[in-house]
Amino acid sequence: MEGLISIRDCEKKDLEEYLKLAEKMEALLKSGKKIVDNKIVATMFFEPSTRTNMSFQAAAKRLGADVISFNSESSSSKKGESLIDTVKIIDGYADVLVIRHPGEGAARVADRAAKHPVVNAGDGGNQHPTQTLIDLYTIKKCKGEIEGLNVQLVGDLKHARAMRSLVLGLAMFGARITLVSPKGLEMDREIIEEARGRHKADIEELNAIDLSDCDVLYVCRVQKERFADQYEAAKVQHEFRISEEYLENAKAGMIILHPLPKIDEIPEAVDESPMARYFQQAKYGVPVRMAVLGRMLGAV
Amino acid sequence: MKLVIVMPLSVEKIENGTVIDHIDAGLGLKVLGMLGIDRDFGARVAVIMNVPSKKLGKKDIVKIEGVALDSRKSDLVSLVCKNATINIIKKSELAEKRQARLPKKVSGVLRCPNARCITNSESMETEFELDGEGMRCAFCEKKFPASELV
Numbered sequence: 051m052e053g054l055i056s057i058r059d060c061e062k063k064d065l066e067e068y069l070k071l072a073e074k075m076e077a078l079l080k081s082g083k084k085i086v087d088n089k090i091v092a093t094m095f096f097e098p099s100t101r102t103n104m105s106f107q108a109a110a111k112r113l114g115a116d117v118i119s120f121n122s123e124s125s126s127s128k129k130g131e132s133l134i135d136t137v138k139i140i141d142g143y144a145d146v147l148v149i150r151h152p153g154e155g156a157a158r159v160a161d162r163a164a165k166h167p168v169v170n171a172g173d174g175g176n177q178h179p180t181q182t183l184i185d186l187y188t189i190k191k192c193k194g195e196i197e198g199l200n201v202q203l204v205g206d207l208k209h210a211r212a213m214r215s216l217v218l219g220l221a222m223f224g225a226r227i228t229l230v231s232p233k234g235l236e237m238d239r240e241i242i243e244e245a246r247g248r249h250k251a252d253i254e255e256l257n258a259i260d261l262s263d264c265d266v267l268y269v270c271r272v273q274k275e276r277f278a279d280q281y282e283a284a285k286v287q288h289e290f291r292i293s294e295e296y297l298e299n300a301k302a303g304m305i306i307l308h309p310l311p312k313i314d315e316i317p318e319a320v321d322e323s324p325m326a327r328y329f330q331q332a333k334y335g336v337p338v339r340m341a342v343l344g345r346m347l348g349a350v
Numbered sequence: 351m352k353l354v355i356v357m358p359l360s361v362e363k364i365e366n367g368t369v370i371d372h373i374d375a376g377l378g379l380k381v382l383g384m385l386g387i388d389r390d391f392g393a394r395v396a397v398i399m400n401v402p403s404k405k406l407g408k409k410d411i412v413k414i415e416g417v418a419l420d421s422r423k424s425d426l427v428s429l430v431c432k433n434a435t436i437n438i439i440k441k442s443e444l445a446e447k448r449q450a451r452l453p454k455k456v457s458g459v460l461r462c463p464n465a466r467c468i469t470n471s472e473s474m475e476t477e478f479e480l481d482g483e484g485m486r487c488a489f490c491e492k493k494f495p496a497s498e499l500v
Contacts, residue, residue, distance in 0.1 A: 058491060133472050153468035155489025174466045176490055240493050 051346055053147075053161045053168035056177045057215045058244075062222040065186060071341035071350055072187050072334070079337060084114030086349045092144035094120040094136070094160075095171070096151040101310060102171050102181075105335035106148050106343070113340055113349060118144060137163040146346045149173075167346040175211050181309055182215040184338045186223065188331040189266055192305050196223035200263050204230045205270035205290060205315065207237035212309045213270060214241050221251035228264070229255045232272060232286040259290070261300040267292070267325075268307045271315050292316045297325065307331050361396045361413060368419045369437040370412040370427060375400050378410030380430045380500055384459070385423060393417050406433070418445075425453035429460070429485075429496045452496060454480045460499045462487045 057065075078085065091110035095103050103119075110117045120140065122128070133156060140147060141164040149160050150171040157170035157177070172178045189196050201220055207213050207229055217237065220227050227245070229237055236255070245251035261267065272290055274283040292306070292315060308316060308328040320326050344350035373381055378397040382388075387395055394415040403409040419427075424436040428450035438446040458475040467490035469476045477488040478499065486493040 056491060133468070134474065151468070152466070153471055154464060154466045155468040155487065155491065158489045159468050159472060159474065173468075174490070 051167045051348065053157075053164075053170075053346065054179050054342055055157045055161050055168065055170045057179045057182050057218045058177070060179070060222075065183065065219060065222060068183050068338070068341050068345070069187050069190060071345060072183070072338045074350065075337035075340035075344065078340070079112055084112075085344065086114040086347055089115045089146075089347050089349075090118055090144040091115045091146045091148060091343055091347075092118050092120065092140050093148045093171075094122075094140060094150070096122040096149070096156075099150055099171070101332055101335060102150065105332075106169075106171060106180075106339050108336050109339035109343055112336060113344055113347070115145075115343065115347065133159055134163045137168075141166055146343055148343075169342055169346065172211055175209050175214070177215050178211045179215055180335075180339055180342055181212045182219040183342070184331060184334050185212070185216050185268070185307060185309075186219050187334050187338050188307060188327060189225075189305075191334070192327055192330075193265060193303075196220065196225050198224065198226065199265040200226045200228060201266040201268060202228040202230060202259070202261070202264045203237075203268045203270075204259055204292075206235045206273045207231040207270075208235045209273055210270045210309070213237065213268075216268070217241055217245050217251070217253075218249070221245040221249035221253075225266075227251060227253045228260075229253065230257070230259050230290075232290060233257075235272070235286075259292075259296065261296060261304060264301055264304050266305055266307060267300075269312070269315055270309055271311070271313050287315065290315060292320060294319055297323065300325065361398055363442065364413055364415045364439055365442050367393070367413065367415045367417055367439055369439060370414075370419075371409070371435045371437060372403070372406060373410040373412065373427075373431045373434050374406065375408035375410055377431050378412055381410075381412050381427055381434070384426050384430050384500060385419070386459075387414070421448070422453065424448050425451055426456070426459065428452050429456070430500050432496070452480050452485070456485065460485075462490060462492070463494055463498050464490045464492045466490065467492070 093106050107117045137160040146167050147164055148169045148171050149157050152174050154174035154176040157173045161168040203213055272287045305327045306325045378399055396413040398411045400408045418438045427434050434450040436448040456478045460476055462469045462476055469489050478485040481493055484493045484495050
């Protein structure tokens with residue numbers, strides 16, 4: 051069984067299969083039935099994570115698998131062990147390896163080094179394929195379909211790996227994509243050109259948020275640490291803050307997603323709005339990751 | 351009487367070997383680097399720089415004595431200069447003329463310019479694949495024009 055390293059490796063039918071499996075996993079969660087026995091999932095997180103790490107662990111346990119975890123702070127990587135050696139060793143202990151690493155391409159290295167399937171849980175600013183599956187699943191659950199929807203991606207599109215993966219995923223499903231980002235934090239041209247070239251994506255780039263024709267507003271935080279001038283960072287952050295006034299002009303039925311953590315780009319008051327679906331989106335992390343792990347373990 | 355010493359700049363013809371022609375002026379030494387030619391390379395090698403050229407204005411030429419570059423090595427030259435031509439000389443005759451073209455895959459030769467790429471922090475071979483007009487890192491998935499990789 052192959053791992054899941056990058057959305058760029060996938061075709062639409064692969065993503066559709068995961069989304070169908072996630073639906074089944076939701077039913078399985080309700081039933082409380084376990085479908086995996088005597089299998090071990092290793093989560094190897096070389097950088098901090100709350101949602102991704104815990105939802106992978108929860109997904110493995112809900113399936114019935116055992117979980118072994120890796121703490122990079124106390125591991126041999128701190129002693130200078132190579133990533134390849136660490137992966138080969140843990141590959142001997144587990145049936146699936148889930149890896150997050152700051153190095154771009156680290157999951158690909160792990161995939162080549164391991165005999166068991168590897169799942170990329172985020173490699174630097176490169177890819178986050180399971181987040182894309184969660185995003186697509188949430189849109190499908192909330193809106194019924196993805197094709198033809200106007201999905202507006204707002205924020206720091208340059209550094210957010212979730213957005214790089216998502217643009218390709220949305221393009222495969224035929225969504226209309228609108229990109230809105232502060233100057234200098236635009237999405238890489240290369241990703242836009244790839245989405246247009248490979249998937250004939252309909253992509254528009256705007257300087258300001260326009261919710262009049264927006265079906266899905268997907269917000270990610272402006273990464274203040276990337277700015278040399280914190281005054282400029284605060285200005286940009288304010289400009290891209292989703293205020294309640296903004297939402298008054300929103301298209302009926304629009305939903306708001308966010309990969310979380312959110313800082314102040316969405317005011318707390320918006321959390322109570324029926325448009326806010328980001329907590330629901332985070333919760334879908336479990337059935338979606340059950341689908342990925344279940345498939346890798348040969349249980350579904 | 352004044353002694354006049356004439357030292358011709360031209361380089362002698364080779365009987366057997368490779369002549370890499372039409373290299374953009376200034377890139378001849380980079381071609382040597384790409385081919386891994388250094389002081390430990392067994393054969394005699396000449397780099398002639400800034401040669402007048404009708405096509406390019408000025409060009410560099412590399413001559414390698416006794417070694418016929420194979421297609422894989424010839425393709426590496428294109429990473430430095432896409433216009434270069436590779437002439438294989440046998441018994442003082444032109445035996446084969448090749449146009450350099452970007453290789454489908456390059457392993458271990460290039461360094462990924464992306465500082466965050468795992469290949470720059472792990473001890474491992476790099477790998478690039480041809481993608482349209484550029485080369486894509488097989489690990490960090492970033493695409494670069496060939497000129498940025500040399």
